[in-house]
Each structure stands twice: as structure tokens, then as C-alpha cells.
Amino acid sequence: MLPSPGAGPTTGHDLTEAVLRPARGYHAFEACVEQLAATIRLGVYPLGSTLPSERELSERLKVSRSTLREAMAALREAGLVETRRGRGGGTVVTLKPRTPSARAAARITEGKRQDWLDSLVFRRIVEPGAASLAARATLDEGALAQLDEAHEDVARARRPAEHRQADSRFHLTIAALTGSHRMVEAVTSVQATLHEMLLAIPVLEANIHHSDRQHASLVRAIRRGNHDRARAVMEEHCDDTAALLRGLLG
Amino acid sequence: MLPSPGAGPTTGHDLTEAVLRPARGYHAFEACVEQLAATIRLGVYPLGSTLPSERELSERLKVSRSTLREAMAALREAGLVETRRGRGGGTVVTLKPRTPSARAAARITEGKRQDWLDSLVFRRIVEPGAASLAARATLDEGALAQLDEAHEDVARARRPAEHRQADSRFHLTIAALTGSHRMVEAVTSVQATLHEMLLAIPVLEANIHHSDRQHASLVRAIRRGNHDRARAVMEEHCDDTAALLRGLLG
DNA sequence: GGGTAAAGGTCTGAGTTCATACCAATTCGC
DNA sequence: GCGAATTGGTATGAACTCAGACCTTTACCC
Structure with missing residues (x-):
């Protein structure tokens, strides 16, 4: 039954409780860290492999390079990756899969x-x-x-x-x-x-x-x-x- | 086969192309507009019903009230809702479902x-x-x-x-x-x-x-x-x- | 060896988003 | 009628995010 116009506040649809969920997870920074960490832990990028360049990653994840770099720094600090500069450098996975x-x-x-x-x-x-x-x-x-x-x-x-x-x-x-x-x-x-x-x-x-x-x-x-x-x-x-x-x- | 450590840049996993997706849609503002507009158009809140208060909505969607209000303004401007102030006021749906x-x-x-x-x-x-x-x-x-x-x-x-x-x-x-x-x-x-x-x-x-x-x-x-x-x-x-x-x- | 390309590192100013107050309007209960 | 409660409206400063330019390091190629 459709609620009559002007009915009380929040007509009692249980649906609304289910449908209205957070529009956006945390900050972009955290979202990047989570996604990249998950990608690495799931073995999409296994131990020793090289991640795409920062510029490419930032484009793929639709975040600015600055933000992506902060995420990278977090991964580095957490010991998941290591970074080398210069051509042929990049960020390689150092996380050994955990038992x-x-x-x-x-x-x-x-x-x-x-x-x-x-x-x-x-x-x-x-x-x-x-x-x-x-x-x-x-x-x-x-x-x-x-x-x-x-x-x-x-x-x-x-x-x-x-x-x-x-x-x-x-x-x-x-x-x-x-x-x-x-x-x-x-x-x-x-x-x-x-x-x-x-x-x-x-x-x-x-x-x-x-x-x-x-x-x-x-x-x-x-x-x-x-x-x-x-x-x-x-x-x-x-x-x-x-x-x-x-x-x-x- | 696991790629050897130090192998070339971006070892050719096709998986990575599929897995690395935007970490976060556009702005929070746009995400709110989209989600609310979708909720209204899908009829979760039908014509004449009242949306939850701004304070409650912002909490549910995990955005600040300021941001939510900008989204509301957009919905108002687009003719989906109307707003009345004061106790018992709120934002009511005015969008007639489109053929x-x-x-x-x-x-x-x-x-x-x-x-x-x-x-x-x-x-x-x-x-x-x-x-x-x-x-x-x-x-x-x-x-x-x-x-x-x-x-x-x-x-x-x-x-x-x-x-x-x-x-x-x-x-x-x-x-x-x-x-x-x-x-x-x-x-x-x-x-x-x-x-x-x-x-x-x-x-x-x-x-x-x-x-x-x-x-x-x-x-x-x-x-x-x-x-x-x-x-x-x-x-x-x-x-x-x-x-x-x-x-x-x- | 020198130049170029490719990668990470740094900086800056504008735009968004946030949290937190406080103000204004309106209704409900006594 | 009057105060309290509830709702939208406004303001401010901090933090986050963005885009773009530029610098530094390193490897590859001639």
C-alpha cells in the first residue's frame, strides 16, 4: 500500500533500512590501502612480482597520484612491498603469504x-x-x-x-x-x-x-x-x- | 606458474586487469545524489512520503551533514523533492514516477x-x-x-x-x-x-x-x-x- | 659515455569533505 | 499561550583529495 501523501515521518518501509547504506567507504586513502592489500594478500600479485607504476595505478583506481602514494607508503610501512627508484624500478611485493x-x-x-x-x-x-x-x-x-x-x-x-x-x-x-x-x-x-x-x-x-x-x-x-x-x-x-x-x- | 622474483614489470596476469577497479566512485556528493535519486526513483520512498531527517540520513550514508545537504539541494533543484522547515517538517518526495x-x-x-x-x-x-x-x-x-x-x-x-x-x-x-x-x-x-x-x-x-x-x-x-x-x-x-x-x- | 625514457619523490594551490558549533522556523504537549 | 523538541539553514576551520608541474634516480640504447 502506498503511504498517503504527507504521512508521518519515515513511513514504515523496512526496505529503507536495508537500502540506505554508506554511500562511500572511508577515505580514498584507506580504500586504496585495503584494495591493494587485498589484491596482494589474495596473490593476484604474488611474492616478487612488480606492481604497475604509480601513474598507472592511480589512473586505474581513479585516485590522484598523491593519494595513491600515501597508500603505497602505508603498504611499505606494513612490510607488504618495497620500492626502488629509477627506470626498471617500481614497487615489488615482499609479503610472504602467511600461514x-x-x-x-x-x-x-x-x-x-x-x-x-x-x-x-x-x-x-x-x-x-x-x-x-x-x-x-x-x-x-x-x-x-x-x-x-x-x-x-x-x-x-x-x-x-x-x-x-x-x-x-x-x-x-x-x-x-x-x-x-x-x-x-x-x-x-x-x-x-x-x-x-x-x-x-x-x-x-x-x-x-x-x-x-x-x-x-x-x-x-x-x-x-x-x-x-x-x-x-x-x-x-x-x-x-x-x-x-x-x-x-x- | 608463479613468476620468478624480480621478473619483468607487471607480470602478465590477466586477473589484475579485472581486479583493479576504481577504489571509490566520484565525489561523496555525487554518490549521495545517485543513491538517493535511485532510492526515490525505484520507489523505496514513493510520491508524498517523507525522507528521514538530514541528521539521520547523513549518519546512515556516512557522509557529513554539509555534504548531504548539498546532495539534497541538487535533488530539490532537479524537482525530486521539496523541503519544509521546522518540527514535523522535512523533505518529501514530489517526483511523479515517469512513464x-x-x-x-x-x-x-x-x-x-x-x-x-x-x-x-x-x-x-x-x-x-x-x-x-x-x-x-x-x-x-x-x-x-x-x-x-x-x-x-x-x-x-x-x-x-x-x-x-x-x-x-x-x-x-x-x-x-x-x-x-x-x-x-x-x-x-x-x-x-x-x-x-x-x-x-x-x-x-x-x-x-x-x-x-x-x-x-x-x-x-x-x-x-x-x-x-x-x-x-x-x-x-x-x-x-x-x-x-x-x-x-x- | 651520453642521451633518453621510465620510474619514484616533491611541491603547491584549488577544490571537497568533515566535524562542530549555532541560528531560525515550526509543531507538539502541557 | 508558552516552552521544549525537532527540523532545516548557516558558518568556520581543519583535514583530505586532486591535478599538474617539476625534480631525482636509474636503466636501457645508440
Whole structure:
């Protein structure tokens, strides 16, 4: 029912509570730090690789170079990157991927816990959707090679920390195969949160083999264009992780 | 394969092109205008309803009151709202919902066209996912009433412009039923883009009846907790709209 | 070796955004 | 009617962000 004109203040739509969210995260500076740190921690830029130049990055992130430089300084100070000047110089990643269980669970606020649970719910929709779309898409040789490479990386990784990064890259690669910017953004956000959870919650990745089998099934389904199967496998994959994490979050 | 340390500049990960996106949209001011305008146009605040006070809105949107007020001034100037001072005053919506076909297609840039197509792809994943989640959730009486009301609104709406707003509210309501912030945000974004498309592309909503039957099926499936059916119906619903729009976009 | 190109480092002035007061108008409750 | 509460309107100074120009360092090329 439409509220009558002039009705009381804030006609009781529950929708409005859900829809009106922060228009913009923090400052540009913090947004840059977060995004770059996430990109590095997720292994998009692995140890030893060189980030794009400051000028290019500032253009990509749509912030001024000054602001980007402040963000870089923060990353440098935090020990994620190192910078060399001059031609051929640039900023290289020095962060060794951390072992998931290495850090004790920081104080988890109730807000954070809610956000994490939310993230698991959203992931269960978005990632299977990405898998389904990727399976539907007609993939050229380059794309298939990219998928295989990402899969081999994760299958080959031995140490937990490296496995974690390769896993993120694998999931992001699938999202990228869909060709949808929004999909990539959604999966990036979800993976970043997932990564945060895995760092904060000491959980033994006991079932890496299990996970790898699912990855292999996923790649097969995508290559065959079997989108229902791709979605189903990814759903199971998400459910397995989520069950583990939810158990530890209460 | 992990790139060797010190390898050339920007080791050729295609992922990075997809992942590094603008860290922050334009200015806070513009973000507010866009979000509020979208909220109003989508009918979350219908004609005649009163927006929350400036102080509350600025807190919700996480911007200063000054900035919010500039956004409000823009909305006022654009004729979307009117403002009265004093206790019991506030800002009321004066925008009559526009008839979709009323405006000629503005010059559609290639970038915008791509974004629109992207949005349709993402919607096809997100909204069926929301429907599925909503069907899984245990809904209390209030939630069910909210769903029914949104459905009745859209079924009752006669004029195209009102139907459009009610339709947006219906879809947003389903998203809200999932209880997931990210889901609401995703559906809001997708619906805003959809709304923009429908305004720019003169398309006769010839099949309102067809659409309404799908809505009814959707509500039934959600109430019964039949999540597979809910997802399937929503997928069909999205596909129908998308086919129409894609045809007109080339 | 010298020139050029490419990268980070520095500076500056204008524009935005913010937090925090305080003012003005209007309504509600007694 | 009158005071208190609520709402929009105004003002100010600090902090942040931006765009652009210019400097310094370093590697590559001839």
C-alpha cells in the first residue's frame, strides 16, 4: 500500500533500512590501502612480482597520484612491498603469504562476525553463479590456458599459505572468465573476506585433497560447458568451507 | 606458474586487469545524489512520503551533514523533492514516477551499453539467488506480510510508471528477506541499472500480465519454501526481461 | 659515455569533505 | 499561550583529495 501523501515521518518501509547504506567507504586513502592489500594478500600479485607504476595505478583506481602514494607508503610501512627508484624500478611485493593458522584470532567484534556470516551467504550464491556462467561462456584458447594454469597452481601448492593464495587466484580466475565486471568485483569482495576469516580463525586445512578434487571436477565441468554440474560442484565446495567456518564462529 | 622474483614489470596476469577497479566512485556528493535519486526513483520512498531527517540520513550514508545537504539541494533543484522547515517538517518526495517510454533514448555510449549488458548477466545470477535464499529462510509473519504487500502493490498497479516502481520494490523486498546486506546491495545496484535502461529504451511493457503471473508463482514458491522452484521462476523472469532489452540494445 | 625514457619523490594551490558549533522556523504537549 | 523538541539553514576551520608541474634516480640504447 502506498503511504498517503504527507504521512508521518519515515513511513514504515523496512526496505529503507536495508537500502540506505554508506554511500562511500572511508577515505580514498584507506580504500586504496585495503584494495591493494587485498589484491596482494589474495596473490593476484604474488611474492616478487612488480606492481604497475604509480601513474598507472592511480589512473586505474581513479585516485590522484598523491593519494595513491600515501597508500603505497602505508603498504611499505606494513612490510607488504618495497620500492626502488629509477627506470626498471617500481614497487615489488615482499609479503610472504602467511600461514593461515599462524595468527591467533584477533578480537572478533559482533559486527565483524555478522559481516562474515553475510559474506558466506552471499558467496554461496555468487561463486556458483560465476561457475555456471563460465561454463556457459565460449572460452578461447587463452582463457582455457588461464584456467588450467590457475588450477595447476592450486593443485601444485604444498604449503598452506601458498595454497591459500593459489586458491583465491583460482576462484578469481573463474570469475574473470565470465567477462562480467560486477561478477569479478563480487567474487573479489567475497574472497577478501574469506581470506580475512581464514587468517583470523586458526583452522587446519585438513581436507586440501578433498578441495582439490572439487577443483578438478569444476574445471572439467567448465571445459565441457556443463553449467549445471559446474554450479553444483561449486555449491558443494562453498558449503564445505562454510560449514567449517560457521562451526568455528558459533 | 608463479613468476620468478624480480621478473619483468607487471607480470602478465590477466586477473589484475579485472581486479583493479576504481577504489571509490566520484565525489561523496555525487554518490549521495545517485543513491538517493535511485532510492526515490525505484520507489523505496514513493510520491508524498517523507525522507528521514538530514541528521539521520547523513549518519546512515556516512557522509557529513554539509555534504548531504548539498546532495539534497541538487535533488530539490532537479524537482525530486521539496523541503519544509521546522518540527514535523522535512523533505518529501514530489517526483511523479515517469512513464518508461516517455523519454527518448539519450545518447547511449558504448561504455554504458557494455555496463548494461554486464548488469543483465549479473542480475541473472543474483536475483534468482536471492529468491532461492528467501525461500530457504524461515520467514516470520511480518516478513510474509511484507512480501504479500509488495506483491499486491505490483499486481494492483495499473499505470506503467507505478508498476515499474512497485516492481522494483517487489524485487528489493525479496532481497531484503534474505537478510543479507550484500544481497540487498547487489540487487539494489542491479535494479537501479535496470530502471535506467527501461527509462532510456522506449519499450512497451506489453506483457505485464505475464510478468505478474511469474510474480505470483514466485511468492507461492517462497512461501512454500520451494527454493528450487523459486530460483527457476526468477531465472525465467530475468531471462524474459533480458531478452527484450538485449534485442533493443543490439 | 651520453642521451633518453621510465620510474619514484616533491611541491603547491584549488577544490571537497568533515566535524562542530549555532541560528531560525515550526509543531507538539502541557 | 508558552516552552521544549525537532527540523532545516548557516558558518568556520581543519583535514583530505586532486591535478599538474617539476625534480631525482636509474636503466636501457645508440
